[in-house]
Amino acid sequence: MDLGDILGKENIIPDLKAANRWEGIDELIGNLVATGKIKPEHQEAVGAVVKKRESSMSTGIGFGIGIPHASTDLIYEVVGALGRSPRGVNFDALDNQPVNLVMLFLVPQGQFQKHLHTLAHIAKLLHKSEFRQALLQAQDAEEMLRIIREQGGK
Numbered sequence: 001m002d003l004g005d006i007l008g009k010e011n012i013i014p015d016l017k018a019a020n021r022w023e024g025i026d027e028l029i030g031n032l033v034a035t036g037k038i039k040p041e042h043q044e045a046v047g048a049v050v051k052k053r054e055s056s057m058s059t060g061i062g063f064g065i066g067i068p069h070a071s072t073d074l075i076y077e078v079v080g081a082l083g084r085s086p087r088g089v090n091f092d093a094l095d096n097q098p099v100n101l102v103m104l105f106l107v108p109q110g111q112f113q114k115h116l117h118t119l120a121h122i123a124k125l126l127h128k129s130e131f132r133q134a135l136l137q138a139q140d141a142e143e144m145l146r147i148i149r150e151q152g153g154k
Contacts (some may be wrong), residue, residue, distance in 0.1 A: 003122055004149040006080040006105060010035045012141035016083035016102060021060065021091040025050050025068050028081040028104040037079040038106075046072055046106065060093025064100040065126045069119060073109035078118055080105035084135065084144070100136060101126060125152060 013031055018024035029047050032038040038046055049070040053059075060066045066089065081104050088098025103122050107115040125131055131151050138144040 002152050003080075003082075003103070003125060004145070004152040006078055006118070007082055007145060007148060008035070009141045009145045011037070011079075011081040012144050013081065013083040014138070014141050014144060016085040016089065018083070018085065018089050018102075020089060021054060021058065021066060021068070021099070021102075022051065024066065024083060024085070024089050024091070024099075024102045025054065025104060028068075028083050028102060031081045031083075032079055032104075032106075037081075038075065042074040046070075046074055050104065050106070058092040058094070060091035060095075060099050061123060062093055062095040062097070063127060063129075064088070064097060064132065065123075066091040066093065066099040066102040067119065067122055067126070068102065068104045069106065069115070071107050071109045071111070071115055075106055075108055078105060078107050078111075078114065082144070082148075086136075101132060 033043045053070045059068045083102040091099035134147045
């Protein structure tokens with residue numbers, strides 16, 4: 001599943017306010033609730049599932065990237081939100097560097113293969129230096145989405 005299939009312009013936050021990974025996760029889940037991708041009554045439960053996964057091992061994979069993710073039976077399709085933090089978020093990343101791009105995604109419970117493929121695709125894409133730089137330099141969410149759709153299928 002391509003990143004451009006998961007994200008709409010409304011699910012890209014070009015100026016993430018969070019200072020740490022827990023705030024970042026809350027902010028991105030809040031975006032999914034605000035845009036109707038998660039029911040408001042499920043916000044707390046979804047947050048708990050993502051934070052439980054994140055507690056077992058940080059998804060800060062280095063290169064300024066965080067990919068918090070989880071499976072839940074509270075959604076019926078893959079959903080996601082992307083946050084960009086120009087100043088960086090303390091994500092307890094593997095390389096101990098701040099994270100500038102946080103891509104949160106959720107997969108319906110029981111879709112293990114889809115979960116793995118989505119995670120692998122996002123990680124591979126975000127590992128490309130020129131792609132990360134383009135996202136970091138984009139003017140707004142619209143431009144970020146255009147970059148994702150242009151380069152996301154490559």
